[in-house]
Amino acid sequence: MDSAWFAAISAVGVSLITAFGAWLRARTNVRTAARLIYSELTRNSTAVAYFRQTGHWVAPPLSRSAWDSHGAVLARRRKSAPFETVHGGYEALELAPFLADGALAPAAQDQWLSGEADRLVAAIREIDAIARMGDERVERWTRRLEAGGPGVAGGAPPLALRNPGLISLALLDRLTETAVLPLLYEGPGVTLTAEGVQPISETAQVVARHVVFDARSGTEKEGLTPVRWTGMGPIGDAAADETYDALVTASRFMDEAYGVSLPSAGGTLTAIVHFGEDSAIGGWDGHSMVIGDGDGTIFNRYSVCLDVIAGQAYWSLSELGRFQGYFGEQGALTISVRDVLGLLTKQYAARQPAEEADWLVGEGLLGPTITGVALRSMKEPGTAYDDETLGKDPQVHHMDDYVRTGRDNGGIHTNSGIPNHAFYRLATALGGYAWGRAGRIWWLAITSDDLPENxxxxxxxxxxxxxxAIRYGDDGEEHRAVREAWHAVGVPTE
Known part of the structure; x- marks a missing residue:
């Protein structure tokens, strides 16, 4: 063979071999990069999974070093979709700690987290298409990110550690692994007895902060089935979900507005829904919230009213211990304190300033056959309803109209309109969020050592x-506004 031809063929062969080697190395480099990114994504995802399943964000700062080092490998590929999808997963990881810190209302938080978890799942699946880690392994990781987590599907959520601090991602990996959960968890960890909330056993490892039990239209309060507790997502039962969200919102409000723990440290706040047959009940029994479904005609279910649920839940606070009176003027003030705190919670959840609020207590509770808008109005006591069945709202707003009666425990729901209206006047005079200056003055008075029993x-x-005067200055705007609010309803302040 001619030497020139031989040299040419040899050169082509070497070029082909070199090109093939370069292609193989590039393919290997892409897969290696994908596997490093896959490992980082899945490890970080355990923090999101643990929060969705327990309600606690305990992870250290999440890593993105693999993405920063190897993301360019995906960016150079002809198709941009894999890069964009995986990048979306890292964006979801950046958002997750912010969404977990309680900045959003519970419903909005659940919705956002669900969307970001979906983006993270899509990113894991996309990077696995390159990394080829195996479908079974990918499914195991992505199941943890599904709403409710593996524990809900199996009847129990995962372990929520006591006073956890920061937990390594390796441990969160173990705690969110389906196979480990049944060995570690005993449900919400509490039960209801005649003595109140009790640990379910000496070995129970979890005491949930918020638990909702289902009475199933009965009136027994012991041995009930817990249906939703800390860390679980919505279960599709409107009364249970509304009540749970109200308990969580009340706890968040007390903590953010006044630095008060609800429930108290180590405690559990519980509620019983579907109590009684068509029962128009919504109150605190000394241990738990007890909530009926109403008859759907005169009264709707009590759980539709955040302010009612929150106002009743606050009776679990030791700070309200002075308000034990439930007759006459003392009882009316007790009712008013509950109404004020409940409405502040409602306005807080809606981020609604005083001038935009409706100031209605129990809005939505009256059934479709009733002519009225709520149980009570702080803005205009006596105008909440006017109906053939219920009669006219009897509330008064001034001491000149104070009702002395033996009915309604001495007119407690009638005369509570007087302090209710005083707070309304204070809040609207100061403006802005009512749980700010106005609410703080009320809370400081509620908890003051100078306040007598009952x-x-x-x-x-x-x-x-x-x-x-002490908080904001003698004869300052707030001091004058409080005096004027009480004088406007005929109550002396000297």
Whole structure:
């Protein structure tokens, strides 16, 4: 063979071999990069999975070093979709700690987290198409990110550690692994007894902060089935989901607005839904919230009213211990304190300033046959309803109209309109968020050591004026507004 031909063929062969080697190395480099990114994505995803399943964000700062080092390998590929999808997964990881810190209302938080978890799942699947880690392994990782987590599907959520601090991702990996969960968890960890909330056993490892039990239209309060507790997503039962969200919102409000733990440290706040047959009940029994479904005609289910649920839940606070009166003027003030705190929670959840709020207590509770808008109105006491069945709203807003009666425990729901209206006048005079200056003055008065046991209107008014002067300055705007609010309803402050 001619030497020139031989040299040419040899050169072509060497070029082909070199090109093939380069192609093989590039393919290997892409897969190696994909596997490193896959490992980082899945490990980080355990933090999101653990939060969705327990309600606790305990992970250290999430890593993105593999992406920063090897993401360019995906960016150079002809198709841009894999790069964009995986990049979306890392964006979801950046958002997750912010979504977990309680900045959003519970419903919005669940919706956002669900969407970001979906983006993370898509990213894991996309990178696996290149990394080829195996379908079974990918399914195992992505199942953890599904709403409710593996524990819900199996009847129990995963382990929620006590006072966890920061937990390594390796441990979160183990705790969110389906096979480990049944060995570690005993449901919400509490039960209801005649003595109140009790640990389910000496070996129970979890005490959930919020638990909803189902009475199934019965009136027994012991041995009930827990249906939703800390870390679980919505279960599709409107009463249970609304009540759970209200308990969580009440806890968040108390913590953010006044630095108060609800429930108290190590405690559990519980509620019983579907209590009684068509029962128009919504109150605190000394241990738990007890909530009926209403008859659907005169009253709707009580769980539709965040302010009612929150206002009742606050009776679990030791800070309200002075308000034990439930008759006459003392009882009316007790009702008013509950109404005020409940409405502040409602306005807080809606991020609604005082001037935009409706100031209605129990809005949505009256059934379709009733002519009315709510149980009570702080803005205009006596105007909440006017109906043939219920009669006219009897509330009054001034001491000149104070009702002395033996009915309704001495007119407690009638005369509570007086302190209710005083708070409304204070909040709208100061403006802005009512749980700010106005709410803080009320809370400082509620918790003041100067307030006597079972206080009356004038007792509370004097203390409110005093704490406003101490907190905001003598004869300042807040001090004057409190005095004027009480004077407007005929209650002396001297």
């Amino acid at each position: 206080p009356g209107f004038a007792d509370f008014a004097r203390v409110a004026v005093r704490v406003a």
